[in-house]
Structures are given as C-alpha cells and as structure tokens.
Amino acid sequence: MREKIGYLLEDFRSVEMFASVVETSSLARTAHRLGVTSSTVSKKLTELESRAKARLLNRTTRRVTVTEAGKVLYQHCLTLLEQIERAEQSVRDQTTRETGRIRIAAPVVFGERHISPLLPEFVRTHPRVELELLLSARTVNFIEEGFDLSIRIIRGKHAGRNGQILAPNRRTFCASPGYLKTHGAPDHPRELANHSCLIATVMQKTDLWRYQEKGRIDEVRVSGPLISDNISVLVDSAVKGLGIVMLGTFAAERELKRGRLVEILTGFSVQDSYFAMYIPNPTLTPQRVKTFMEYLKAKVGQPPFWDR
Numbered sequence: 001m002r003e004k005i006g007y008l009l010e011d012f013r014s015v016e017m018f019a020s021v022v023e024t025s026s027l028a029r030t031a032h033r034l035g036v037t038s039s040t041v042s043k044k045l046t047e048l049e050s051r052a053k054a055r056l057l058n059r060t061t062r063r064v065t066v067t068e069a070g071k072v073l074y075q076h077c078l079t080l081l082e083q084i085e086r087a088e089q090s091v092r093d094q095t096t097r098e099t100g101r102i103r104i105a106a107p108v109v110f111g112e113r114h115i116s117p118l119l120p121e122f123v124r125t126h127p128r129v130e131l132e133l134l135l136s137a138r139t140v141n142f143i144e145e146g147f148d149l150s151i152r153i154i155r156g157k158h159a160g161r162n163g164q165i166l167a168p169n170r171r172t173f174c175a176s177p178g179y180l181k182t183h184g185a186p187d188h189p190r191e192l193a194n195h196s197c198l199i200a201t202v203m204q205k206t207d208l209w210r211y212q213e214k215g216r217i218d219e220v221r222v223s224g225p226l227i228s229d230n231i232s233v234l235v236d237s238a239v240k241g242l243g244i245v246m247l248g249t250f251a252a253e254r255e256l257k258r259g260r261l262v263e264i265l266t267g268f269s270v271q272d273s274y275f276a277m278y279i280p281n282p283t284l285t286p287q288r289v290k291t292f293m294e295y296l297k298a299k300v301g302q303p304p305f306w307d308r
Contacts, residue, residue, distance in 0.1 A: 012084065014044040018070075019077045021045065021057065025064050098288045099128040106151040109231040109251050110275065111135040114306060115151065118299050122292065129288050137202065137229055148289045150278045153202070153248075159276040166296060167304040169248045169273040173265040174256065178241040185264050186244075189213075189220050196243035197222035201229045209246050211268040235261075248273070253306040 020030040021041065031038045049056050056070035066074065106115050111133060119131055134140070140147050151166065159165055173192075175185070186192055189211040199206055199222065206227060208219045224243045228234055231251040238245040239260045245252075246269070255261040277293055279285050301308070 011044070011047065012080075014048045015077050015080060017041050017044045018048055018056065019074060019081060021064055022066050022070065022074045027059075027064065098126050098291050100286065100288055101130040101132060102149060102289055102292055103132045103134070103145075103147045104149045104151070104292075105134045105136060105140040105147050107153060108135040108137060110151065110153075112232075113253075114250060114300070115296075118296065122295055126288070126291065129292070131292075148279065148286070149293065152276055152278060153273055154276045155273055157274050159274075159278070162280070162282060163276045163278045164293065164297075166275040166277050167300050167302070168271065169250065169275055170271060170303075170307055171246060171248050171269045171273065172252065172263050173244060173246050173269060174238065174252055174261040174263050175244040176239055176241045176260060177262055179238075179243065180262060180264070182241070189218075189265055189268050192220050192222050192244065195222070195224075197224035198234045198237050198243045198245040199224060199227045200231060200234055200245075200247060201227060202231070210270045211265070212270050213268060217270060250275075250304070250306050 017030055017034065017036075020033055021027060024030055024033070027038045027041045027045075031041050034041075045057060052069070052073065054069040055067050056073060058065045058067060104115070112135060115133065119133065123129065123131060134147075139152060140150050153169055154163075157165055157168075173189075179196075183195060186195060189209070192209060197209070207221050207223060209222050210217055210219050212218070226234065226237050226242060231247055234245050234247060235251055235255060237243070239255055244264070249256065252261055256263065277296065279289060279293075299305070
C-alpha cells in the first residue's frame with residue numbers, strides 16, 4: 001500500500017498566514033487581518049518551516065524578514081491562493097449567480113404544451129443560463145442522473161420538504177360532440193360502465209375511475225378500445241370519437257376551447273392531483289434554479305393559464 005505523503009502546502013491556512021506575514025512583515029498585523037491570535041500565526045509558520053525543512057522567515061522582536069527560500073515559496077503561495085480564490089468564486093457563481101446549466105425533467109405532454117413554450121423568453125432574459133429539458137413519464141433519480149429540477153404530478157397538495165406546488169391539475173371527463181351525438185352523454189359516473197372509455201395508465205388504476213359525489217369518493221369500473229400512457233394519444237382518439245376520456249385540462253385545453261371536446265359530468269371529477277416542482281436539496285439550490293422556479297410560478301399563475 002502506498003504511503004501517505006506529507007505535502008509542504010497541504011495546510012492552506014498556513015499558506016495564507018505565511019503570505020500575509022511576507023506582505024505585512026508582522027505576525028501581529030497578520031493575526032489582526034485574519035482574526036486569529038499571534039501565537040496561532042507563529043505556530044502555523046513553525047509547522048510550515050518544519051515541513052519545508054528550511055527557514056522561511058527571520059523573526060526578531062522588532063521585525064520579520066523573508067529568506068531566499070521564503071521568497072521562492074511566497075511566489076508559489078500567491079499562485080496557489082489565486083487558484084483557490086478562482087475555484088471558490090466559480091463555486092459561488094454556480095450557487096449565487098444566474099449562470100450555468102439547469103437540467104429539468106417533466107411529463108411529456110405537460111412539458112411539450114406548457115413548459116417548452118416558456119423556455120425561449122427565459123433564455124433571452126438570462127443569457128448565461130443553459131437549459132436542458134428531458135420529457136419522460138418516469139420519475140427521475142436526482143443523484144444518479146444529475147437533474148436540478150423535476151416537475152411531477154402528485155396526489156394531494158403536500159409536496160414535502162423538497163417540493164413546491166406549481167399548479168392544480170384540474171381533471172375532467174370529456175368526449176367529442178360526435179361521440180355524444182351517437183351514444184348520448186351519461187348523467188352519472190356510474191353510467192360510464194356502459195360507455196366506450198379511453199384509459200390512461202398514469203394517475204389511476206387502469207380500469208377504475210374515481211369520482212366524487214356529495215363529498216364522498218367512489219369508483220366505477222370502465223372499459224374501452226384503447227389504453228395508453230401517452231395523454232396525447234388519448235386526446236387525439238377522443239377527438240376522433242373513439243370514446244370518453246378522463247384527463248387533466250392541461251392536456252385537453254386546446255380541444256375544449258375549440259369545441260372538439262366537450263366536458264361532461266361536471267362536478268363529479270376528483271380534484272386531488274397537482275403539478276409539483278422537486279429539487280434535490282432545498283438548502284443547496286443554485287440561484288439559477290431558484291430563479292427558473294420563480295419564473296415558472298409567475299408564468300403559470302393561479303389559476304393556471306390553461307384553465308383561464
């Protein structure tokens with residue numbers, strides 16, 4: 001096994017003190033500058049000379065002068081301290097300034113329709129920030145995959161310590177005018193069992209649709225010709241008259257406004273899901289990520305713009 005090597009400049013505090021003593025020619029002034037005692041400065045310098053195996057300073061009661069070996073070491077110490085300062089500044093910039101890359105994960109349809117259109121304005125107003133957006137139905141692993149922000153659909157409005165609610169996910173039952181003309185509109189969610197239903201495999205059990213009536217939550221078992229984890233597929237199929245679909249208005253907004261889909265069973269849908277923003281560590285979140293989250297909240301608004 002390789003032996004541990006004792007490096008001359010392994011103690012950066014002694015490097016800082018040595019450079020300061022060279023610049024001030026005084027242990028007392030160095031101690032005052034760095035907020036320590038003169039005995040601490042003296043001890044650190046002695047340890048540094050011990051590692052160097054050379055006298056670096058000539059110390060008397062009146063003055064401190066630098067030896068030739070000390071002058072050589074001082075130049076290297078300046079370079080090292082400058083590099084440390086640049087490294088610290090780079091880290092601070094990543095944390096406190098709006099600069100660097102933000103890796104974002106979001107659900108596919110929500111990301112396409114409502115996050116993607118907001119990105120150009122943010123990039124234009126924050127030119128030192130680079131955005132990377134991954135659209136996926138799965139929940140990402142922050143640590144393993146290096147994401148800064150994840151937008152998810154959750155049940156309930158409590159996002160936990162690492163999360164913030166972005167917007168409610170208002171859910172609705174809807175179908176095309178053509179389907180309703182041919183098959184009629186159900187008057188109660190129980191009647192959905194007799195209709196052709198298009199089933200999402202994202203938020204609810206495959207064939208059990210939840211609904212509320214007089215504050216009570218109930219379920220109806222549905223069936224139909226299409227099951228998909230892609231909301232756009234279900235919306236498109238509903239527009240074409242294939243059946244009734246239950247989904248968030250964020251996905252059906254365009255079709256509802258254009259009359260290609262019609263809301264039914266209003267008042268029965270269960271409004272218990274929300275869009276939430278998650279970050280790996282609330283106490284160590286870079287400023288660029290905080291700024292982007294505030295931007296999203298301002299742009300989405302309350303109620304969210306797709307429901308206005």
